[in-house]
Structure formats: C-alpha cells, structure tokens
Amino acid sequence: MLSSAQTPRFLRSTTTTATATATATTTLKCLHTSPIPTSAATPPPPPSQILTTRKSLLSRQTSAVELAKSFLHRLRRSEPQLSSFLYVSPDETVLKQAEELDKKIKNNEAVGPLAGVLVGVKDNICTHDMPSTAGSKLLENYRPPYDATAVRKLRESGAIVVGKTNLDEFGMGSTTEGSAYQVTVNPWDLTRVPGGSSGGSAAAVSARQCMVALGSDTGGSVRQPASFCGVVGLKPTYGRVSRYGLVAYASSLDVIGCFGSSVADAGILLQAISGHDKFDATSSKQEIFDYASQFISVDDMESKPLQGLKVGVIRETLEDGVDSEVISSVRNAVSHLEDLGCTASEVSLPSFSLGLPAYYILASCESSSNLSRYDGVRYGNQVFGDELSSLYGDSRAQGFGSEVKMRILMGTYALSAGLPVGFQMIGAAFNEEKLLKIGHIFEQTLQGCSFIPPLVADEATL
Numbered sequence: 001m002l003s004s005a006q007t008p009r010f011l012r013s014t015t016t017t018a019t020a021t022a023t024a025t026t027t028l029k030c031l032h033t034s035p036i037p038t039s040a041a042t043p044p045p046p047p048s049q050i051l052t053t054r055k056s057l058l059s060r061q062t063s064a065v066e067l068a069k070s071f072l073h074r075l076r077r078s079e080p081q082l083s084s085f086l087y088v089s090p091d092e093t094v095l096k097q098a099e100e101l102d103k104k105i106k107n108n109e110a111v112g113p114l115a116g117v118l119v120g121v122k123d124n125i126c127t128h129d130m131p132s133t134a135g136s137k138l139l140e141n142y143r144p145p146y147d148a149t150a151v152r153k154l155r156e157s158g159a160i161v162v163g164k165t166n167l168d169e170f171g172m173g174s175t176t177e178g179s180a181y182q183v184t185v186n187p188w189d190l191t192r193v194p195g196g197s198s199g200g201s202a203a204a205v206s207a208r209q210c211m212v213a214l215g216s217d218t219g220g221s222v223r224q225p226a227s228f229c230g231v232v233g234l235k236p237t238y239g240r241v242s243r244y245g246l247v248a249y250a251s252s253l254d255v256i257g258c259f260g261s262s263v264a265d266a267g268i269l270l271q272a273i274s275g276h277d278k279f280d281a282t283s284s285k286q287e288i289f290d291y292a293s294q295f296i297s298v299d300d301m302e303s304k305p306l307q308g309l310k311v312g313v314i315r316e317t318l319e320d321g322v323d324s325e326v327i328s329s330v331r332n333a334v335s336h337l338e339d340l341g342c343t344a345s346e347v348s349l350p351s352f353s354l355g356l357p358a359y360y361i362l363a364s365c366e367s368s369s370n371l372s373r374y375d376g377v378r379y380g381n382q383v384f385g386d387e388l389s390s391l392y393g394d395s396r397a398q399g400f401g402s403e404v405k406m407r408i409l410m411g412t413y414a415l416s417a418g419l420p421v422g423f424q425m426i427g428a429a430f431n432e433e434k435l436l437k438i439g440h441i442f443e444q445t446l447q448g449c450s451f452i453p454p455l456v457a458d459e460a461t462l
Helices: 049-058 064-082 091-106 149-156 199-206 223-229 263-273 324-339 352-373 388-399 402-415 432-444
Strands: 026-032 085-088 118-122 160-165 212-217 232-235 255-260 310-314 343-347 421-427
Touching (some): 049 064, 049 091, 049 263, 064 118, 064 199, 085 199, 118 199, 149 160, 149 263, 160 199, 199 212, 199 255, 212 232, 212 263, 223 232, 223 421, 232 263, 232 432, 324 343, 324 421, 324 432, 352 402, 421 432
Antiparallel strands (some): 026 232, 085 160, 212 255
16 A cells, blocks of 8 residues: 655646555545644634534524525635636535525425535546546546436435545546646645645535535545645545446456544445445445544543554655655654554565556556447547548547546556645555544644645635
C-alpha cells in the first residue's frame, strides 16, 4: 500500500504523482493540516454537516430551500475560479427537490437520513438526469438511461445531487489536469492542483460547494485528492459498495468512495451507499455496521480513548523521496495517536516498492480491455469512416486523450510506469467501523488546525 501523502504540485508542472492500492484493505485519508498562527483562535473540530443539517431541518430552524440556496450561491460564486464541476443542476431543479422535502417535514412525514444533503457525484458515475462523460470527449453529451446503484441509494435517502464533478479522463491521472474539458484547481491555493483523479469532488467538498461527494478509487483517486484538499476521503473495502453504474477503468480495483469535510460525514455517506447489489456480482453480502455508533463526542471521551490499539507505521513510506514537511506532519500525527493511547511501532514492507509497477501493469491491462468497447459503434461518439477499421480508429483517435491512449498501449503491450497534508490510515477488510471510530477520535482531538480554505472561510458556516 502506497501512502499518498505528497505535496500538491503546481498546475501543468512536468512532475506527476501516482498511488497504488491493494483491493482487500480499507483506507481512510484523515485531515492533518498545517498549524494556524498561534495568535489566531483555535478552530473547533469539523462538525458533521449531515447531522447538523438534519437537526436544523427537523427542528424547523432552517428550510431545505434556504440551505440549497446558500450552497448554490457559494457554488456559483466560487466555480469560475475552481472549475470543480463539469455539470451543475439548474437551480430550479435543486430547489424543487428541496421544496418537496420541506413539504414532507411540514406534514410530519418521515424523511431519509440524507434529507436535504447536497451531494456532488464524480462524472464517471452514472446519473440518469445528467451527463456522464467520464471526463472524455468520447462520451460528450452522453446521458445514461439509469442511475448507478450508489446514486440511486443516495436519492432514496433524501440526498439532492447538485452536479457532476470533474476528473481525469476515465479516472486515469492524479491531478485532474487530464480532463478533456477543464482543469480544476486547489481551493487552498489556486496555482496548485487538487490531486486526482477525483479532484473535482475533493475540491467541491473542500470549498463547501456541496456537503459531501462521491468519487472513485482505483489506485488512490479518492485518498490522494482528499489529502491535497484537506478533506476526509474514504476508500471502502472492494465489494462494500456496488460498482454498478461506475464507468470501468480497472474492474478488479475500482471502488466508489466518499468525500466529506468530517469523518462522521464520510461514514454516514458510506452507510447510505453500502450493501449487496444484484446488478454487481462482486458486491459483498457482509453485514453493514452502524458506523454512526462509532462517533463519540469529545466531551464523552476517556483520557485515552484509543488505549490498546496497535498502529503500524510503514517505514518505506517515509524514506527517500518524501518531502521533509510531509514526514514531519506524519510523525506529528503518529504522536497524536500515541497521546490518545495507541501503541505505534515501525514496520517494514520490503516489497513495498513493487506496488506501483504491479498496479500499472494490472490497471493498464484491464483498462485496455475495458475501453475497447468505445469504438464509435456500441459506445461513444462516432467519427465517420469509409471502412469499419477507419471508423474504429478515427473515433478512438479523436475521442481519447493522450493519457488514456498511453495506458491502453501499455496494457495492450503487457497483454501480448504550505497546503494540507494527508495522513492515511489503513484497516482490515470490512472493518470500516473501527477505522471510522479511530479517524473520528483523531479528528475531533486535533489542535491548531484549519479545516476550511481561505477562499470560502468567511461565508462557510457549515
């Protein structure tokens, strides 16, 4: 497992980053930001926007319409600078859904656990009422006839999908510069990238353009941008969330993951989209834990709430090539865990360096096979050709971007390579509840950290 704790690079730099992940682990990117000046007041731990929203709506302190208008205003104001979204739902569509929710609450009808929660969805996850382009010109203007299972479950839980977020084309990249449409920037520093490939989702949550967002993770594409943008990113165990409706990159590695501004929000979002799905044979029938039960208030915590927990620090993730400030931040995070009662020890994975080349071989081979369907006949935009072979070739040549072409070629050959800093926690397969509990305690007891980018700090109250 490669850590994705790296310094976000400048836009359009020649240096790139990539991560690899094993499929049988659960990973959490927990916030560990640069300290704020000592003269400033210490900000409180990030609250759960989902729980705060639900409490405000049910107590009639605010309405779903007022809440939606607030987020839409912030989104419209900041989007020209950030370019987080490829598509934003019309205001009237969002407000109509919010009005329907307000009517239910007024009539004392039951509402779902995500009632009124505005969600961004990565544009490689199918939505029946919005374009789903996977960041590629090949799928420009494509509208699926159905919702992905994860999106369907969100809607059934009362969530409002506010739009589709930008990504590297077909999820192949680590900066979101590989999108065929636009380049997303980091809300903390507009000259730097937000990470990728789910950079649009991470930036949108960071800038409070939406409350939570869905992304996808094949080799770090949720965890790495979460680190770069200072939010929580959760990559569930493979099979925990249905892949039905997720545009395939590498099917044995692809996972739909969650972004939130707090650990609680990431956990509640995961709860809503988890479960077996008859449309995905790889989805698991493992019991889904009540993740919210793991979230303890700071006031109710013992002095050593993580007493007895053993944590391994992978030596190879902190050796040559890692920025000294990143190493320092990770060491400080480990010290914080020890203060909470954990026993931390250094462990070695001698084969660690082989993870990245293994990932590239496996992912490229699978992408070469998966993307062969985009031939201009069965899927994707078509370029006219006098012969079938030229129709195939020209449709792909004009539809695919350079990064996608490179990975297809690699796979084909193999079948015949001052900002937030993320701290990654890895747990056992299908043990998300323990990981979320640890992450929540870690987050809620942090001191001297800023959780909201300066770009929206003055107006982001949630």
